């Protein structure tokens with residue numbers, strides 16, 4: 196027997212060999228040794244399965260260990276370029292932050308802050324006071340509270356107002372927002388009992404009236420933020436719900452989800468319900484996400500009547516879902532931009548991407564196509580009209596007119612092209628439609644354009660073996 200595995204040197208011998216000198220000069224010994232062990236395991240497996248026959252030499256083992264170390268250096272969370280055209284893409288991190296929000300975040304990250312310190316009194320303060328004044332000003336509500344995300348906001352609100360008691364909700368609003376958020380499960384986790392009323396397509400005022408009893412604590416409404424119903428449908432709006440709730444002394448809680456602060460022509464989101472409208476119609480508490488139509492960081496925002504928010508502030512669960520200082524910094528800077536809708540539409544990237552007009556998108560797609568055609572002459576590039584979504588559970592049923600780059604390359608399938616872009620530096624995420632790779636510049640920020648062009652060029656000009664290996 197002449198097993199090549201026997202000819203692999205020991206870990207100690209390798210670590211003291213000349214080939215490992217450079218690796219050990221750059222990194223701690225334990226890190227290099229760990230990567231070396233994994234490399235040797237892989238090599239032994241390849242030799243055992245017959246994937247290779249010759250024993251590796253020292254230099255090859257060192258090169259593979261180096262590759263292993265480099266792969267470990269890469270963080271798992273990486274920046275990508277979103278060429279899907281979906282501005283609030285949940286899988287790609289929803290809203291990119293405005294420059295002002297990034298600056299505020301960097302400033303607070305860089306040192307200490309008055310997170311829980313009252314600078315006027317020189318005494319302990321509350322993190323829950325930041326953003327509150329602005330949220331009151333922007334919404335007109337009595338009070339506000341910021342938590343980790345909207346799912347947490349809903350659990351917290353229902354836990355405080357209805358634990359051990361009943362929450363009444365229409366069967367048409369038993370919404371699922373992505374696999375992990377289902378309204379019935381969230382209500383159950385809050386400790387409240389769900390009482391379903393009406394039918395999937397129609398719920399009437401009398402359905403709510405009949406469901407109200409001594410155990411009822413909340414009338415809940417959930418925005419159908421990621422689907423729409425049409426045909427033989429009817430629902431009870433906030434105003435009518437408030438009219439039922441008030442005489443019964445019950446609060447109306449509205450999970451608005453998408454969190455459009457107010458209707459503004461600049462945004463062109465006519466069908467989307469907004470916070471201002473919900474409060475005016477009589478909602479006592481409204482909850483929504485910070486990273487959907489607000490265009491800020493991940494957060495859950497609760498606004499509404501002071502007395503109710505005061506109770507929620509004292510709930511011990513608040514400690515479990517509180518936000519960090521980086522979120523508060525980015526959120527406050529984003530809220531400041533919302534004081535003026537035109538500023539919001541121009542300076543908040545997600546809003547600007549949603550509001551981008553078709554003609555300028557078309558011109559931009561053409562300019563990018565021309566540049567790519569020059570750099571990758573073998574590629575076929577067309578600018579075609581398409582539609583996209585706002586994403587992130589916002590603006591259901593509403594489509595945005597858009598212009599995409601349709602890319603094909605003789606000898607390469609669209610699946611290979613899509614994968615090559617995704618493997619780029621930085622990765623570019625597009626989508627496949629009608630047998631072609633489609634790249635939508637709507638969601639590629641101006642400052643990303645040079646990198647986008649380089650990464651796509653690399654994917655279009657790489658050898659087939661490189662790109663698929």
Ligand SMILES: *Cc1c(COP(=O)(O)O)cnc(C)c1O
Nearest residue numbers: 344345346372420452453484588
């Ligand atoms: C998005 C959404 C949620 C979940 O919000 P997160 O901030 O992602 O936790 C809950 N309810 C509705 C109606 C939503 O649209």
